[in-house]
Amino acid sequence: MRIAVQAEPFDLGAEVSAFTAGVRGAGAVVSFTGLVRDEGGSLSGMEIEHYPGMTGKAISGIAAEAVARWNLVDALVIHRYGKLAPGEAIMMVATAALHRGDAFAAAEYLMDYLKSRAPFWKKELSAGGEAWVAAKDSDEDALKRW
Amino acid sequence: MRIAVQAEPFDLGAEVSAFTAGVRGAGAVVSFTGLVRDEGGSLSGMEIEHYPGMTGKAISGIAAEAVARWNLVDALVIHRYGKLAPGEAIMMVATAALHRGDAFAAAEYLMDYLKSRAPFWKKELSAGGEAWVAAKDSDEDALKRW
Amino acid sequence: MIDVLYFAWVRERIGLPRERIETGAATVAELVEELRGREERYQAAFADLTSLRVALDQELASFDAPLAGVREVAFFPPMTGG
Amino acid sequence: MIDVLYFAWVRERIGLPRERIETGAATVAELVEELRGREERYQAAFADLTSLRVALDQELASFDAPLAGVREVAFFPPMTGG
Numbered sequence: 001m002r003i004a005v006q007a008e009p010f011d012l013g014a015e016v017s018a019f020t021a022g023v024r025g026a027g028a029v030v031s032f033t034g035l036v037r038d039e040g041g042s043l044s045g046m047e048i049e050h051y052p053g054m055t056g057k058a059i060s061g062i063a064a065e066a067v068a069r070w071n072l073v074d075a076l077v078i079h080r081y082g083k084l085a086p087g088e089a090i091m092m093v094a095t096a097a098l099h100r101g102d103a104f105a106a107a108e109y110l111m112d113y114l115k116s117r118a119p120f121w122k123k124e125l126s127a128g129g130e131a132w133v134a135a136k137d138s139d140e141d142a143l144k145r146w
Numbered sequence: 147m148r149i150a151v152q153a154e155p156f157d158l159g160a161e162v163s164a165f166t167a168g169v170r171g172a173g174a175v176v177s178f179t180g181l182v183r184d185e186g187g188s189l190s191g192m193e194i195e196h197y198p199g200m201t202g203k204a205i206s207g208i209a210a211e212a213v214a215r216w217n218l219v220d221a222l223v224i225h226r227y228g229k230l231a232p233g234e235a236i237m238m239v240a241t242a243a244l245h246r247g248d249a250f251a252a253a254e255y256l257m258d259y260l261k262s263r264a265p266f267w268k269k270e271l272s273a274g275g276e277a278w279v280a281a282k283d284s285d286e287d288a289l290k291r292w
Numbered sequence: 293m294i295d296v297l298y299f300a301w302v303r304e305r306i307g308l309p310r311e312r313i314e315t316g317a318a319t320v321a322e323l324v325e326e327l328r329g330r331e332e333r334y335q336a337a338f339a340d341l342t343s344l345r346v347a348l349d350q351e352l353a354s355f356d357a358p359l360a361g362v363r364e365v366a367f368f369p370p371m372t373g374g
Numbered sequence: 375m376i377d378v379l380y381f382a383w384v385r386e387r388i389g390l391p392r393e394r395i396e397t398g399a400a401t402v403a404e405l406v407e408e409l410r411g412r413e414e415r416y417q418a419a420f421a422d423l424t425s426l427r428v429a430l431d432q433e434l435a436s437f438d439a440p441l442a443g444v445r446e447v448a449f450f451p452p453m454t455g456g
Contacts, residue, residue, distance in 0.1 A: 013163030020158055020179060024233045027183040030176065030253075032246065033166060034456055037173040049382055050455075051448060054432035079455065087170045091456060100178065100257055100374070107176075108250050111456055117434070119448075120455030121382035132383050135452030180374055195300055196373075197366060200350035225373065237374060246456075257374055263352070265366075266373030267300035278301050281370030 001063055001075050005055045007082040012089055019076050023096035026073040028103040031094040032111055038086035044125050048081045048090065051119035055079070062113040070106040072097050077110065079120065112142040147209055147221050151201045153228040158235055165222050169242035172219040174249040177240040178257055184232035190271050194227040194236065197265035201225070208259040216252040218243050223256065225266065258288040294359065296323075298337070299368035302344065305337040320346050321355045323365065337367070345370055376441065378405075380419070381450035384426065387419040402428050403437045405447065419449070427452055 004010070012033055020029045036046045063075050072095055079091040093110045097103040114120075122133040150156070158179055166175045182192045209221050218241055225237040239256045243249040260266075268279040297310045317323035324341065327334040338344065346353055347366040359365070379392045399405035406423065409416040420426065428435055429448040441447070 011163075012166055013159035013161075015159075016162045016177065016179075017157075017159030020181070020235070023181075025184055027181055029179040029181065031162065032250070033175040034246070035166070035169075035173055035175065037244065038171055048455075049385075051379070051381055051429070051432075051450070053446070054429055054448070057432055089166070098183065100180070100254075104178070104250065104254050104257075108246075111246055111250075115456035116453055118455040119381070119429070119450065119453055121451060122454045123382075132451065133454045135454050139454075140452070194373075195303075197297070197299055197347070197350075197368070199364070200347055200366070203350055261374035262371055264373040265299070265347070265368065265371055267369060268372045269300075278369065279372045281372050285372075286370070 004078045019094045023073045026096040028100040029096045030103040030107040033092045034090040046084045047123045049121045050081045058118045066106045070102040150224045165240045169219045172242040174246040175242045176249040176253040179238045180236040193269045195267045196227045204264045212252045216248040295364045297366040377446045379448040
């Protein structure tokens with residue numbers, strides 16, 4: 001299980017390759033990548049703040065829960081902070097399991113929990129100024145299914 | 147939308163990278179990769195037969211349905227046939243959407259339909275001989291949720 | 293004349309991947325009956341229709357589908373892709 | 375003495391990322407009351423507790439949680455990671 005919280009871009013393809021190469025025995029690998037949307041060209045970028053003392057701990061807890069619950073062969077979480085341009089990858093998760101149902105469920109669980117329980121805050125930057133992204137009720141609701 | 151049916155191995159990392167680089171405007175990319183399990187070392191490999199005249203058509207139909215239903219920015223399906231060794235990637239799908247829920251649902255839909263509606267048949271090869279993989283009732287049942 | 297294709301264990305039981313057949317069968321089910329009457333290996337392949345699937349001109353179909361205008365019939369077990 | 379951290383718009387409204395506070399507050403809610411009484415900018419930040427979250431020593435907690443033994447309190451809006 002690897003958890004990385006970093007300002008630097010990550011190489012999505014290399015990460016998915018390396019993760020998959022390391023999970024011999026698994027039958028299913030799911031990856032999710034979150035990208036900065038350009039919102040029809042109105043967004044100039046995004047700035048992500050986080051809580052350094054808590055972030056790694058929170059993500060490790062969420063990932064360990066997913067590994068145990070779906071008996072994962074392995075899991076990976078990378079999340080960036082700082083300034084990002086439209087189209088850039090904000091974060092990724094990967095899960096490996098014997099069967100596809102477990103790999104999918106664990107990846108969705110990771111995303112739902114990272115979204116609302118890992119200490120990151122997004123600010124959208126545009127020509128018109130800056131605005132903190134508001135948490136959506138639907139994201140909080142998404143946790144109830146688990 | 148790219149559909150590839152091929153005997154050759156594919157480069158998972160390069161495919162995920164290229165797919166993601168091409169979907170500017172999307173906020174979420176999901177990939178799924180199916181690997182030959184080694185079943186605790188008992189499997190020496192897998193042979194996949196397909197119906198060349200039907201395979202591309204069937205996959206295109208399934209993928210077009212997913213793109214329309216979840217308003218995908220793009221979708222990708224690669225499926226191999228022929229002999230594969232344990233640990234090798236059998237196939238992959240990737241989906242890109244504005245939001246994660248759509249990207250996940252479309253990827254699961256693609257997998258459920260490819261599993262039971264695309265004309266591939268797997269044979270497991272082991273020291274003890276060969277055996278066609280039997281379709282599981284659970285795979286047919288999985289279609290009912292869509 | 294119609295092309296009949298076999299895949300996976302259906303192909304193995306019948307012993308060939310495809311053949312051209314002259315048939316007056318009006319439906320898939322009638323074609324299956326005709327094939328069953330030919331030789332033991334066809335009986336073995338078509339013993340249990342619930343474990344078989346059929347495609348007409350590369351589209352999944354049912355066993356009661358008509359054969360009129362169809363050029364290619366394929367018989368195979370439930371698919372196991374993905 | 376306790377370390378109090380602020381993130382996102384809470385940090386912006388209060389105008390600083392962290393401070394050390396001498397407090398006798400027994401719970402988070404009491405600490406919030408104390409901060410609100412200080413200056414307008416704290417009132418602005420803590421106006422609506424339903425839009426705030428709190429962590430004690432880097433673990434999410436509720437506003438009625440006790441502060442005994444806690445070294446670090448963090449206030450922030452609902453998270454928007456992923």
